[in-house]
Amino acid sequence: MTLLEVKDLRIEFPSRRGTMVAVDKVSLTVNPGEVLGVVGESGAGKSTIGNAVVGLLEPPGRMANGEVYLEGKRIDNLPEHEMRKLRGRRIGMIFQDPLTSLDPLQTIEKQLVETIDLHLQLGEAGSKKRAIDMLRQVGIPDPEMRVKQYPHQFSGGMRQRVVIALALCAEPDVIIADEPTTALDVSIQAQILELIKKLCVEKNVGMLIITHDMGVIADVTDRVAVMYRGNMVEEGPTAKILGNPDHPYTQSLISAVPRPDKRLDRFPLVEYIEEAHEPKKELDIATHWLGQARDFGDAHKGPLIKIENLQMRFLSKNSIFPSRRVYLDAVKDVSLEIQPGEIFGLVGESGSGKSTIARLISGLYHPAGGQISFAGTDLVGIKSEKQMDHFRRQMQMIFQDPFSSLNPRMRVLDIVAEPIRFHGLASSKQEGNRIVRDLLDHVGLGEAAALKYPHEFSGGQRQRISIARALATRPRFLICDEPTSALDVSIQAQILNLLKDLQAELGLTMLFISHDLPVIRQMCDRVGVMRHGQLCEVGETEQIFNDPKHDYTKHLLELMPKFSNVAVA
Amino acid sequence: MANQDSATATNAIYRFFDGDLWYSFSRSPIVVLSALMTLLIILSATFAPWIAPHNPFDLAAIDIMDSNLPPAWNEFEGDIRFLLGTDDQGRDILSTIMYGARISLLVGFASVAFSVVLGVGLGLVSGYVGGRTDAFIMRIADVQLSFPAILIALLIDGVARGIFPRELHDELAVYVLIFAIGISGWVQYARTVRGAAMVEKNKEYVQAARVIGIRPVTILVRHILPNVTGPVLVIGTIHLALAIITEATLSFLGVGVPPTTPSLGTLIRIGNDYLFSGEWWITIFPGLALILLVLSVNLLGDWLRDALNPKLR
Amino acid sequence: ETFKFAFQGDVTSLDPYSLNETFTLGFQGNIYEGLVSFDENLQLIPALAESWENPEPNKWIFHLRKGVKFHDGADFNADDVIFSWKRALSKGSDLRGRAGTISEMTKIDDYTVEAITPTPSPVLMLDLTQLYMMDKEWSEKNGTTEATSASDTNSNNYASMHTNGTGPFVLAERQPDVKTHLVRFDGYWKDIKSNVTSVEFTPIKQAATRVAALVSGELDLVFPVPVQDWRRLEESEGVKPLNGPEARTIFLGMDQFRDELRYSNVKGKNPFKDIRVRKAFAHAINLVAIQKKVMRGASTPAGQLIAPQINGFNAEFNTPYAYDPAQSKALLAEAGYPEGFEVGMDCPNDRYVNDEKICQAVASMLAKVGVKINLNAQPKSKYFAKVLATNDFDTSFYLLGWTPGSIDAHNVFVNLLHSQDTEAQLGMFNLGNYTNARIDELVTMVGGETDQAKRQALIDEGFKIAKDEVGYLPLHQQPLSWGVRDGVTVAQRADNVLDLRNVVMP
């Protein structure tokens, strides 16, 4: 008997300007012990399907058609209190946005214990034990200490693991995992995938996994469904879909996967374009707005960014007496240089301090020690906002979490236009708005996106809004914290190519943080590998990939999911 | 040029009526009703001199012999000239409500606006900047809190009387009231907004704005402010009633409008003296007017709060 | 029998010399007693002095009652009288004015004292009614030989919270502003008709609450009751209003000394200096309308500054000025104000019965003859701060009420009719400084004349002048307004004093 079955699903988001059909005519089945992968275009409706199955569609979304069955029993029309009994216990759900899925005011322990105790009735002590155990299973170091902390004290990847632990802790029969490993480094990712596989085999759990990572698909799934614009275009055994896809969209998708084994000039683009859609116009940077007025008023020679002995620590246990306070050293003694026009890659363990370095450079955190200089000027010493402004304009950041970095009360138009207006980069309001629409178009959102609010977008779409906003200042230096983790490979290719073009034509400098090693290989000139707050290895990209020195680097490269193997096979 | 201006103007009007706010407004009958009610009260107050049946503020026109008449439908003493009856000085209740609402609305709205602007401003700065600035502003708030509106009004009135020439006192009375009520209310907003701003400033969208280089002031106004409007609207709309009533109390203490030009609140206060003696209409009708006003403003506030939040639409 | 009553405020202090105020002294009168006192009709009766004589105009001899005991059991004697008189003259005392009528006091024997007055004093006995006798030994023992005062910084004065009088009631418990509990004194020297054994007094500030407490049966007597609530009390089961004229006259005064009014649009001259304007005002005010509508028929329209209960009253002058707006307009036109003028008016709003409402009614009446009043109604503390000498009599037109504390017209002459004289402290409540040289002369004459007939003639002459010149605009005597439970008999004295000796419970 099938474990989970979705029949002829149609989901609509009605609004006064018309009804948007997010999902149409989708049918899926998941059998016990089986992993079904869902891939597809960003915004195709993958998350929406997951939400619909557990009955938690965001209003005003509604199921216009279709049925959902769990072990043959129809569940989509169950009343709320019946449905509630299924959630968590029978169907475990991991939402796409781990950073906002945790209650900010409760410790991790509380949230785990209440779930475990509710479903498994283990009692206070038993639940606590299991909570710690779960955290260890998802690879959180030092879980006894960490369990007492609050979500904001965790790094992006760690929060994602907590969410996974929460979804798995009550031993559900079906797990729906929406991009569960986007923020994880390959070694943790491998560990999680291992855990999932084990659950499927040992406990006969069925799993629906939504991901953009073809490596993950190749690694864990039995069958794959491919989605495009709300429809399911193809479904079949993993080997068949990856090796010999029928649908042209799938074919182009597969061919766009970045290669881990060799560096190419540009990312291969997806050729499949629906007939109704106009062909993407190529962007000529030299004449485009993005390419104009790039005069930053200094003729600095030498490294653009120079970091020396950078240190950052967080208070993890407060006390009246300074001597009894416990600190967590997030960044320990890091030094690095980034040359103008260079793309510097930063990879490493989740929670190793990558985002913290990004925030330190952008001035969001004040370092506990060390120096950061930008074009020869020491940023740490700058006290006045005015002086800082000068550098801020030249420096931009794409945040790791696309969900919380957009002001929920502003329209996309205003979000993206803000830097343009603020820095006076457009001569008139009209022109500003035109530029915004153009930018939105280039990140693949279409001009219509301008009038919507962030919550109306899918994860990948929000990430693209963030990218458009970062580009809107025409920065000289761009910090990208997992810029494409939520994007499907075709959009990813399009955006990364745009960034590469900007680098090539205008000498855009970048700090590129990612867990996706193939992307790092394609994008970066040099790479730094981080672990436990320290930089353990720095070198030319090709040298790192071909001849890693440090053990940890070797370990990472080994664990890199090998999609190409399958594809080639 | 002018042409273009009018074009953008019509454009703006078009955009407003096409906008989400108008859409959600026009779809809720209750909200439309309360908007109409508020409008009706504001209009009848504004145009009172033209539409009220009597002029109760003209001392020569009122006659003490007409005092305490019950509403017109009372078969024994009702007088058709005075639809809702008269008060203890012979003023027509209906007209006094309309005239009195002018003062009450002015004082109510202006003083709430004043404390909202001051409180929200200081609260935002305090919560966002933190440290010494926060400590300083909040300690001023502590000082402020220790003085009830009554004392502040007495102080301000006294100072105003000291500074301004005698002739201006009567004209200034209303402004003194607005200032006094406004200044004694700001702390509530300041402290609430500060709390919210402290939470909000750590969110990533604010950090994103900081990275863009947006000035703190702009961040406060454009990013944090819209996200803390919820509690402000709640307190603000409720404070409207409070301000109108406080005005009545203060007028009694001799600061504010003279008794010959009673406001809505003052009329209720006057009528309060006559509750035992059976002249209920002096209190009940202005009371109802006040309830209606407060009710509709609060319903509007509720709606606006939800409408301003894109997620709740 | 327990008798429960409420008044709008509390006894300020239990120290009998700390405040010369009607209610405070009236309440203390149930615990303490003077040498003489008033009966229920305000007639002078002997109290701690059995009898007295006046051998010379300046000399009085008092024969004290024997066998009178203080509440602590001590005997009352001549030493206590002299001690009390001295204490009333001490620094913190507010009764120095009354005690000061006597310049010297000597003990003749244990039960006889002699008092010397600086001038012949027709009002001495009246002043003595509320100069209560304290026990010398008790006061010395408790260190309260001087009157309680707020400027006394060392600590609480014992006498403000404890009592030891000779009166029919003994203090049992006191919580200022909350409750004061009295019980009957067994050793009281006189038979009184009251059957009350225990008294609970509560101050209740809000009129509505006070009335509600009476109607709900929680209290036996409350005062004052708002005049408009009389009907309610009449209609309610088991309670009734009790009313009568008070000895207080409410009147309007006008600034007649400044060359230009402070609050007016008339510049360069003072319209109130013109008798035609004052007359016009007098004829514009409809006293009957105020009586009927504002006071609900409870007041008595007045034509002069003293009430019938006051020594020196002459009904002849008590006819109000006629209400005649036409004449009023004519007079204004004649005086050069055909269009009227504007003037600011000061009015208390928590001092007299319906004070603010009266002012509003007056303003509206004056508006009908063209005079625009800018009304400034304030609580008494601000009002008095503004209009009294401390602030340079800062008013142009005002409402004031006056009860002569001694129940004698002389008091009115001194305070209201004499022209302002800061040196001699005369006319200090003549806020508008109405001045007439003859009246100034009369004031001294009335003060020294002991022949009642001659004295009355002098008083009459003074009031006639004031009336003819329209020095003041008297409005009415305000009513006494009490509410009692059915079956409770009390005597409502015209000075608004509740004497518990006269209370009989059913």
Added chain:
Amino acid sequence: MFSFIIKRLLQSMLVMLTVAFVAFSLFNYVGDPISNMVGQDTTFAERDALRDRLGLNDPFVVQFGRFVSKAATGDFGISYHHKQSVSGLIAERMPATLELSLVSAFLSLILGIPLGVYTALHRDSLGSKLVMTLSLIGVSLPTFLIGILMILLFGVIWQILPTFGRGEVVTLGWWNTGLLTTSGLKAIIMPAITLALFQMTLIMRLVRAEMLEVLRTDFIKFAKARGLPTRIIHFRHALKNTLVPVITITGLQIGSIIAFAIITESVFQWPGMGLLFIQAISEVDIPIMAAYLVMIALFFVVINLTVDILYFFVDPRLRVDRESTGR
């Protein structure tokens, strides 16, 4: 945390000094105490002598200095009106007011919070619309009117509750309480409800507004996905996330009811500090007003300190970790 509190306490000294200072400058405007302290017959010379003895003719600085130096030793002088020590008077009145305000604060919280949650959860139900509307009627009528109407109804017409005062009071050490006697409990009902009405409406509306926002957040959705019972979701997760503004306002409101329950206290003749204070204003009793305001300042300082500390307990993101804050 400790040093934070110490710092705040030091700051509060300044606050109280400022309050005293402002209070002193204010007294010139509230009226003249003398005319309330003497009978009408008192001559002007005597009035002036009294003013002199009270030090009211001294320059402002001298008066202020005298007040501060005495206050530092706990001596707030003698009330002009009551002729008793001010500190004693205030201490005597404190229990009545504290009991009244705590009972009404309790009432408003116990009603306001669940009603706020209810109206947020059932946004469009008839019941919640009714609650929302009725509660507004409570705030749009002046307190004095509500008080009188209640007295009329429960005291005069039905005669089930006392119309004034505190009823029977039991003394426990230096505290006197009305909460232990039947008459005391009956007496507190009406004033407490009158006072609580406004607070309740405010709290209810605040909770509702914040709840509506929180209920749409992702972590609530995730909590639902974990199958948590509605009660836990609403009260443990959602409600707690609404608390920051609610705590703020509740703190301020409790402060102001303690301090200025003036109107309720005078309508019900509740022998508390509000009554004392309003009387002090009308009698221009400067020593009481000065001491009182300084004490109120202390109250607010303490309340606001508590609120700020509560913030830290409620929201871990607000905890002081200076090390990690940005510029």
